[in-house]
Structures are given as C-alpha cells and as structure tokens.
Amino acid sequence: GQNIDQPTEMTATEGAIVQINCTYQTSGFNGLFWYQQHAGEAPTFLSYNVLDGLEEKGRFSSFLSRSKGYSYLLLKELQMKDSASYLCAVRSRGSNYQLIWGAGTKLIIKP
Amino acid sequence: DTAVSQTPKYLVTQMGNDKSIKCEQNLGHDTMYWYKQDSKKFLKIMFSYNNKELIINETVPNRFSPKSPDKAHLNLHINSLELGDSAVYFCASSTGGGYQETQYFGPGTRLLVL
Numbered sequence: 270g271q272n273i274d275q276p277t278e279m280t281a282t283e284g285a286i287v288q289i290n291c292t293y294q295t296s297g298f299n300g301l302f303w304y305q306q307h308a309g310e311a312p313t314f315l316s317y318n319v320l321d322g323l324e325e326k327g328r329f330s331s332f333l334s335r336s337k338g339y340s341y342l343l344l345k346e347l348q349m350k351d352s353a354s355y356l357c358a359v360r361s362r363g364s365n366y367q368l369i370w371g372a373g374t375k376l377i378i379k380p
Numbered sequence: 381d382t383a384v385s386q387t388p389k390y391l392v393t394q395m396g397n398d399k400s401i402k403c404e405q406n407l408g409h410d411t412m413y414w415y416k417q418d419s420k421k422f423l424k425i426m427f428s429y430n431n432k433e434l435i436i437n438e439t440v441p442n443r444f445s446p447k448s449p450d451k452a453h454l455n456l457h458i459n460s461l462e463l464g465d466s467a468v469y470f471c472a473s474s475t476g477g478g479y480q481e482t483q484y485f486g487p488g489t490r491l492l493v494l
Contacts, residue, residue: 300480311470311485312423319480354421367413367435368483370423 271295273371275357280377281347289342289355289374297362303331303342304356306373312356315342344376352378383407384486386471392492393461401456401489403471412454413483414446415470423470429454461493 273293281287293301300319304312318324318333318340330343342355354373361369384405393399405412414426427446428435434446443459458465471486 302482311487313485314482317480317482356423358423367425367428370425373421 271359271361271369273357273359273369275355275371275374277372278375278377280379281344283347283349283378283380285347286343286345287347287376289344289376291340291342291357291371293338293340293357293359293369293371295338295359295361295369298335299360299362301331301333301340302358302360302368303329303340304358305353306356307353315355347378349378349380352376384471384473384484386469386486386489388489389487390490390492392494394494395461395463397461398457398459399461399491400458401469401471401491403454403456403486405452405471405473405484405486407473407484409473409475409484410451411474412448413472413474414454414456415472415485417468417470417488419467426456427454463493466491466493 275291302317303315305315306312316324316331318331321333321335323330323332328345333340344351354375356373357371358368387402411430413428416424416426426437426440429448445457446454448454468488468490470488472483474483475481
C-alpha cells in the first residue's frame with residue numbers, strides 16, 4: 270500500500286529552528302510537496318522536491334532523499350505566525366496528478 | 381481576485397437531505413479536485429477532473445457526484461447525507477501540465493450533518 274508518515278504534533282520556541290520529518294512508501298515517485306495549513310484555513314504551497322538534496326526558500330528549506338523515502342521541512346527563526354499544520358504530500362507514478370497526503374504535523378510555537 | 385472560491389463556507393443540514401457545494405477557479409487551470417478533510421486532518425482525494433476527463437476515487441460512495449459545466453467550475457452534489465459525511469470539503473485546481481504543478485485550494489466548506 271501507499272503510506273506517508275509524519276509526527277502528529279511538535280512544539281518549538283519562537284526564534285528557534287525546527288525540523289519536521291516525513292517518510293513515504295509509494296508506488297513510484299514523481300515529487301514531494303510541503304503545504305502549510307493554518308487552523309480553519311486552506312492548505313497553501315510551500316515547497317516541491319523531486320531531486321535529492323536541499324531546496325532553500327527564505328526561512329524555509331526542504332530536503333529529499335529518494336533512496337530513503339525521506340524528506341524534512343526545516344523552519345528557521347521561528348515566528349508565532351508559523352504555528353500551523355504542515356502537510357507532506359507525494360505524487361506517485363501514474364497518479365493522474367493526484368497527491369497522496371500525510372495527516373500533517375501540527376506545529377505549536379511558544380514565546 | 382479570489383483564485384479558487386467555494387460556496388457555501390458553512391453548511392448545516394439534516395441527515396437524508398441532498399446538498400450541493402459549488403467551486404469556481406479563475407486561474408485558467410485545466411484540472412480541478414475535490415478533497416475531504418476529516419477530523420483527523422487527513423486530506424483524501426475524492427475526484428479530479430482534467431480536460432473533461434473525470435477520475436473517480438473508488439472509495440467515494442456513489443451518493444457523491446461531481447458536475448463540471450465548464451473548465452472553471454466543478455460542483456459537488458451529495459445525496460442522502462449521512463452523519464459520517466460531516467467534514468471540511470476543499471476544492472483545488474492546478475494547471476495539470478506536469479508533475480511540479482502546485483495545487484491551489486479554495487477556503488473550504490464546513491459540512492455538519494445532524
């Protein structure tokens with residue numbers, strides 16, 4: 270079967286760094302996405318990885334290792350507004366552009 | 381200026397009723413989707429519609445029927461609503477032109493079946 274695992278919840282301090290992990294088992298791989306979802310709102314796109322390595326975008330970076338079926342989202346200089354759920358999603362082979370979603374990691378930022 | 385819009389935002393109804401949720405995108409995208417997000421926050425794909433081709437998720441009950449009058453609209457009709465249908469339903473769209481394309485989500489419709 271196809272499966273995506275993320276921690277359910279994480280807590281971090283304002284100004285610190287946090288790493289949110291995602292492991293996946295899918296039939297083929299055509300890219301991994303990270304989305305941010307604030308409570309009561311729609312998911313919004315953060316990053317896309319299809320090749321191994323680190324993609325940096327401001328305070329957020331995303332890493333991918335295809336051989337390990339592993340990705341992480343790194344958030345630096347945490348701000349209170351970063352409190353949200355972070356969803357990992359994978360596009361598997363022959364999926365007609367559909368994504369397989371993880372349950373998301375709820376990140377709580379404390380002052 | 382809203383990219384993907386849905387109506388209504390909130391929907392409270394009785395079991396057994398029939399209801400519809402509307403979705404419109406003004407991004408010129410070719411592909412639209414309906415997702416269900418349950419209380420455990422899993423986003424589950426229900427349908428995707430790409431250039432008049434409807435792709436159905438086999439786990440979705442046939443009480444749910446998508447209707448696309450044109451490329452910019454994908455509505456969701458639900459017959460004989462059940463308690464378990466209570467969830468947030470998100471519409472999304474993408475260009476459908478490649479694996480990297482981003483999905484843009486509507487604000488969601490919060491459905492509560494009593």
